[in-house]
Amino acid sequence: MEIHPIAFFHSPLTSKFGIPRQSGVVAELEGTIILEPAYRQPDAVRGLEDFDYLWLVWEFSANRDAKKSLTVRPPRLGGNRRMGVFATRSPFRPNNLGLSCVKMSHIEHHPQLGPVIHVRGADLMDGTPIYDIKPYIAYTDSHPDAASGFAGDSAWQELEVVIPDILSNRLSPEELAALRKILAQDPRPRYHDDATRVYGMPFAGRDVRFRVEGNTLSVISFGNDIAADPGILLRR
Numbered sequence: 001m002e003i004h005p006i007a008f009f010h011s012p013l014t015s016k017f018g019i020p021r022q023s024g025v026v027a028e029l030e031g032t033i034i035l036e037p038a039y040r041q042p043d044a045v046r047g048l049e050d051f052d053y054l055w056l057v058w059e060f061s062a063n064r065d066a067k068k069s070l071t072v073r074p075p076r077l078g079g080n081r082r083m084g085v086f087a088t089r090s091p092f093r094p095n096n097l098g099l100s101c102v103k104m105s106h107i108e109h110h111p112q113l114g115p116v117i118h119v120r121g122a123d124l125m126d127g128t129p130i131y132d133i134k135p136y137i138a139y140t141d142s143h144p145d146a147a148s149g150f151a152g153d154s155a156w157q158e159l160e161v162v163i164p165d166i167l168s169n170r171l172s173p174e175e176l177a178a179l180r181k182i183l184a185q186d187p188r189p190r191y192h193d194d195a196t197r198v199y200g201m202p203f204a205g206r207d208v209r210f211r212v213e214g215n216t217l218s219v220i221s222f223g224n225d226i227a228a229d230p231g232i233l234l235r236r
Contacts, residue, residue, distance in 0.1 A: 033116070208222060
């Protein structure tokens with residue numbers, strides 16, 4: 001079977017680092033689905049506006065050449081215990097396919113791009129190919145009493161995020177809310193614990209630099225906009 005993208009995802013997150021580890025975790029994060037030319041017709045999305053949530057079938061396109069294994073180390077378990085790849089949501093999968101549930105905000109009918117689907121809470125990187133879109137149906141897809149294995153047993157500790165006003169004022173309220181929630185999830189590898197190390201990630205065209213000490217994440221700069229001792233950038 002050959003499959004081809006029917007759309008591509010657009011997001012303020014342009015690298016793997018910082019992507020939420022699950023869909024829905026950062027509900028404030030906005031993105032758009034741009035259909036490929038063959039599907040840019042209103043008929044392709046007729047009736048879709050009657051649904052609140054969508055399933056997206058997509059590709060871990062940044063992992064095409066990554067080494068694969070039958071076991072992986074889930075961040076939820078601290079990155080030190082191995083589980084079977086099919087018992088996890090690891091991005092390093094045999095066929096590189098991802099499945100995400102996202103909230104649909106609205107459908108914009110663009111004169112050149114056709115129906116543009118605006119969503120929230122996606123865990124997809126900018127430029128991710130999408131292979132299918134399906135509506136989420138609550139009476140069949142929702143199982144609130146289902147066991148969640150190790151993911152349900154391990155509580156995720158969010159970080160306190162500090163962004164100085166001189167930097168936060170450069171973001172829109174929507175961007176600021178999304179960035180705070182992304183950083184609160186702690187995008188670092190779980191086995192990293194170096195308070196002097198500075199991490200960087202692109203977000204909405206900015207180079208966000210931060211460090212973590214204890215349970216507090218402090219944003220240091222947006223590229224050339226520095227809000228802390230610049231010398232810390234030399235101690236990476």
